[in-house]
Amino acid sequence: MPAHLPAVLAACDRNRERDRADLFRLLAQPSISTQNVGVRECAGLVEAFLDGAGLAAQIIETPGHPMVFGERSGPPGAPTLLLYGHYDVQPPDPLDAWVSPPFEPTVRDGRVYARGAGDNKGQFFAHIAALRAWVETAGQLPVSVKVLLEGEEECGSPHVDGFVAAHRELLAADLVVTADGPAHHETRPQIEYGVRGLLYVEISARGAAHDLHSGNWGGIAPNPVWALVHLLGTVLSPAGEITVEGFHDDVRPLSPAARDAIARIPLDPGAALASVGLTRYAAPEDLGHVERLVGRPTANIAGLHGGYGGEGSKTIIPAEATAKLDFRLVPDQDPDDVYAKLLAHVRRHAPDVAVRRLGAMRPSHTALDHPLAAPLRRALATGFGAEPFDVPLVGGSLPDAVWTRTLGLPSFVVPYANHDEANHAPNENLVLDRFYAGIRTTAALVAELAADGR
Template identity: 35%
Template sequence: MSHLQLLDEYFTQHREKHLEELKEFLRIPSISSLSEHKEDMLTAANWLAEALKKLGIENVSVDETKGHPVVYGDWLHAEGKPTILFYGHYDVQPVDPLHLWESEPFNPEIRDNKLFARGSSDDKGQVFMHLKMIEALFATEGTLPVNVKFIYEGEEEVGSPNLPAYVEENKEKLAANLIVISDTGLYAPGKPAVCYGLRGLTGVQIDVRGAKGDLHSGLYGGGVQNAIHALAEILASFRNEDGQILVDGFYDKVLPLTDEERQAYQELNFDEDALKAEIGVNELFGEKGYSYLEQTWARPTLEINGVFGGFSGEGIKTVLPAEAGAKITCRLVPNQDPEEIVELLRKHIQKHQPAGVEITVSEFDKGAPYITPFDHPVIQAAGRSYEKVYNVPTAYTRGGGSIPIVAAFDQILELPVVLMGFGLNSENFHAPNEHFHLENFDKGLRVLGDYVHEVSKLSL
């Protein structure tokens, strides 16, 4: 029997047992953002630690941080073989609004071959798949074809504030040949994808101040600067009608797409009409000269996320607002630096500052972009494993969003990162009725089991 056949037989025989164990994990309300769940966070960390020990993983520890603990473990007996560092998170989002859930968020239910519970898809269900894959390999082969390390955190849903410091302090302990993360999704139902890049993020708040207080528009209108007009002038200066960003130097370090990447995106045959119908618009808008996938995966953005100031109540109030503001975020691509982009934004705002107002620029949290070349051996090996199980070609994608800790792993450990996820965008993670399609749970276990064999053949 091949290793895939052995894995298939094992997972089929133990499916119900595994699902009951996953339900046990999902019942722990490990909401990292709410202080009343601090003990639940520790319970979840200890649950993971015990699960690793039962597998035969060694050096298991629940390590304290300034926030919630990090769970670590390793098995390093595959001499001469690569080492995979598996990452995931055991914390989950709050469940509000509770009345929209069709079943209790921490009382898992299976309906229509979908497992409903908070954390089922993001990310406890996918973390659990790592554990059961290791269990199956030990059970069917008596050993592992590679060395493995595990790092599971409890603060991903609040921005991983303490994990970069932990990684920096434990660089030697976490040394590996690659990192595998299962916290992303398929390209579409039945269509697997390896995500090889993510955009970074930075942003600022612009606060505009004019007069010392709101002024009567009849007495002062036409002779004193209106803070909202000044703000609108600044905001209009950021972008032209073709969607191009007009901040000097903004595109200088952008890593262009390769011809191979553009071809790979074209072959996905993305349906823009279906997207327009789904989101309820009659036309898409983005940077001219790029397809929608290129715009959202591989090009940087500057978006106005909110504008505030003046009177917005019922009726009219004839004033010149003294204050106005806006929040702006930029999605960044390799090789843009978040710190440099903030400085370029500051210079642009200063350059376009209208007369009669003072402007304050405040920074938000930042995250760097990340990319592992999609022709890298560890990326291509992941594609082969997906194809063996799903029996369709693997899509190679970038993510339009940001996972700051991925960039931190890339920068601190200097390792290729392989995002092997099994969720679907429709699974309501972060929303009521979160669920995980068990078809992808089943297939994902087999994909992961095959992938460690694929990695064992590589010279890394």
């Protein structure tokens, strides 16, 4: 085991009461970015915690909510670890679905319940607690560490791209580690090597100036719902293939290493489906569970609305119809390029249909055999007491491409939170033992990177 690490781990174990109390202070501070509730107060608190852990901390303004940044240099020539996270949280509603109030952290059955417990305060605070244990125990860090905590992740991270591009020096590092998202497995930790990107669009069709009587106008007036149905039928086939021309141009085929990693992911597909009340997969049927998330982009209708939706019958030709679609993108697709192709497709098949872009995020990708994955694997094994497995790509989106594409760095996502953390939902929670395992993991990672760098 690397130098100092046994002593630091022992300190982590001794500090549990204090770390938990500090986490609770952080959770008690609302920081709802979409509603601008408590965000700046929370930024100040986070700055104070970074400062208390021995880092040089500062609040950096953006056009939106501020970033909180901290750094501490290690010995000359040591690698630099950049830890990314976010201190803002989702709105807590519906409030009456919470067993205990969302901003009054409460422990039940070994879990702390609070908004932000898992997403993301409990996870990034594990980093801070580990760094504090290191500095208090060893008087120094064996590598350079930077911490960037965003205040707008739950708004879709609108300013991270610009911030990172404008602060290349400040953020210079050898690797990025993000503790976010729920783990897939109860006991074994995981490393995620990329996230899917996203393109979100709204498409709208219009018919007559107002709803028409379907008897008096049926056969005469174009129906905008039919227009969307026929257009959408050209976007995804019943067989589950996206049929937008050029859509797959930049899809990177799964490498043998990725297929290998997928095969080793511990998963019971039947149980996974059953957990949400499903008995079958989306088309095509003959794909592995994980390959559906890792290997291919998706075209999803998040909503489609037009015409009468009440009880019983109403015989109208609707005047308008709107669909919201999200496309999950895989490396090396680019949302700008995909949007241009989608737009051309719509122009060709339904020139009267309007398309509006509501959001975009690039997919990210780090090679499975990147050498800096090795120290992270060892750290996770130390922290969680079980061998980690590799997930080449995860389904959800994070602004991870700012590291892999904008800065060209390897970036690893390691979820410390339990699979049932209920992020974005009522009764969000974090298993406290996983919080402590996360602290030990970050502590070990610092040591392993130092050992690795020698």
